[in-house]
Amino acid sequence: MKDFRSVADAVAEEIASGRLGPGERLPPQREFARRHAIANSTAVRVYQELGRRGLTVGQVGRGTFVTAAPGASVPAPALSEPAVDRVDLELNHPVVPEQAGLLAAGLTRLVGSDNLESVLRPVGPAGTPTAREAAADLLVRGGERPGPERVLFAGNGRQAISAAVAALTRPGARLGVEEFTYPVLKAIAVRLGVTLVPLAMDEDGLIPEAVEEAHRADPLHAVYVQPVLHNPLTLTMPARRLDHLADVLLTSGIHAIEDAVWAFLRSDLPTLASRAPERTVLVDSVSKRLSPGLSLGFAVAPAALVGRVAAAVRSGAWTPMRFPLEAMVRWQEDGVVATLVRAKQREAGVRQEIVHRRLGDFRTRSDPSSYHLWWELPAPWRSDTFVAAAARHGIAVTPAAAFSVGRPRGPHAIRLGLASPTRDVLSRTLATLGGLARSAPDDFAGD
Incomplete structure (x- = not known):
């Protein structure tokens, strides 16, 4: 029986040699298991190991994509910038500073009742x-x-x-x-x-x-x-x-x-x-x-x-x-619910102002009250290659295909969740994504 690490090593070697390039999609795990004559559970562990090494990124509804550059034995960030801690713009949970204190007071009374x-x-x-x-x-x-x-x-x-x-x-x-x-x-x-x-x-x-x-x-x-x-x-x-x-x-x-x-x-x-x-x-x-x-x-x-x-x-x-x-x-x-709702409504407006400063020259769609953003990517970027490039910067974004129904592939757009990072981190992250979008993709293939 093949050890999942040896199979992962073989895929990593293909990535390092350039036979698998950045943005390239790996086969579904069941198909991968058949090709390599391994159990489905082993294929799952292989994909997890590749993700742990930073060689691939998985996207809901799209699949698993290569994120390492050709010739690199370790993940190479797009645009040759240093790697950063992962910033999640997929999950979207609004938090305001006063939230913990307000909620704790109610829980204390409840637990002590x-x-x-x-x-x-x-x-x-x-x-x-x-x-x-x-x-x-x-x-x-x-x-x-x-x-x-x-x-x-x-x-x-x-x-x-x-x-x-x-x-x-x-x-x-x-x-x-x-x-x-x-x-x-x-x-x-x-x-x-x-x-x-x-x-x-x-x-x-x-x-x-x-x-x-x-x-x-x-x-x-x-x-x-x-x-x-x-x-x-x-x-x-x-x-x-x-x-x-x-x-x-x-x-x-x-x-x-x-x-x-x-x-x-x-x-x-x-x-x-x-x-x-x-x-x-x-x-x-x-x-x-x-x-x-x-x-x-x-x-x-x-x-x-x-x-x-x-x-x-x-x-x-x-x-x-x-x-x-x-x-x-x-x-x-x-009155805690009403207080937090008002605070989160105000915070949404602040975050939309950050978006306007950082991405105002791109084709985006949002609302002053919203915690998310729809971004139509500039050519020649595709959503899959942009998602992979963003992942190499430690940024998780969601491709349009995850939301699309009835289409084999979605448009070249992504959704950004604005709620989870702090304001400073959000501003820096959007600046990074804006710089990425203004640059040429590492691996672009026409439709």
Whole structure:
């Protein structure tokens, strides 16, 4: 049996000799295993070892790419600059300085309360009456407060989405999605056996006529949509588009799953659920508002679907823990949630100003309230070669293909998450990426 290290050494030698060049894609792990007559588990370890050595970088939805320059026995950074510590512009978790202190105060009171034993007990998707009231207050948007009786809870936002998809579809069903969508939804669809149907977008977001056309061609069971601060394109539907989409849902009888995870940054805007309440399941979470370490998701369902969504939460083992539920109640009642939301709204504006200073001369798309950015790369850069070159600088970015649905390859664009680094690190990192984009790729091949 071949040792994974010896196989990794052989691949490293190919990279060092130039037979595998920067930006070149390695085969899928199963195919690699067949070629080298090794077990799939061994191939997994080989790829992990290559990544550990800094010779490759893996991208969700795209594959594994070579990052070392020809002739180098160790990773060589693009543009001959020294390597830096890894900066993650893929994950996107807003943090503000006052966050830890505000959250700690509420937790101290919760842990020290006489009710700690009950706080540690299990809870179902309906939570508690107090939690439903607090969640309804937390989810107010555009002056609209959802009915507490329609609020359900899941372990996190992804599980809330999974439960909504499971409740509204079945294996083999067609789920309409924006042509660029949340990558995790693609994995959820695979797991649930659901077919994603890409729907056209324009500058105002999802095009309602595209929903109607797809539904006429072969009925859709539901539509998943991000009306506010769309991830990755940062688009927000204007009121007229929101009304039009609601009309399509009502006339066609299609249900919608409204992902509102980033919408807390634009709490002045109404929800699709307020326009078509009987056709829309709204999903949200507290992680972006409060802390990535707090896991709690919400699903606000039409009255007729509450039972079905709750059953999906239970059958998927997606029920929440009671502790974060009770913590959310205290933070909401104490005003901590509102304080942190305002702070994170201000911080988003600061980070967008940094983007403007560093990348203002490029074709980017964003929103002053957003924590992410869509960047159309200048020629001759391709998204895969740019991702690999950025990785050699210790910077992780996400290629367009990770978000694309129904295309063999995405456009030459990337998404940058702006939330996780400190302001200074973000500024330096964007300056590095800007310098990289102004330079010629190390390895460019035409389409």
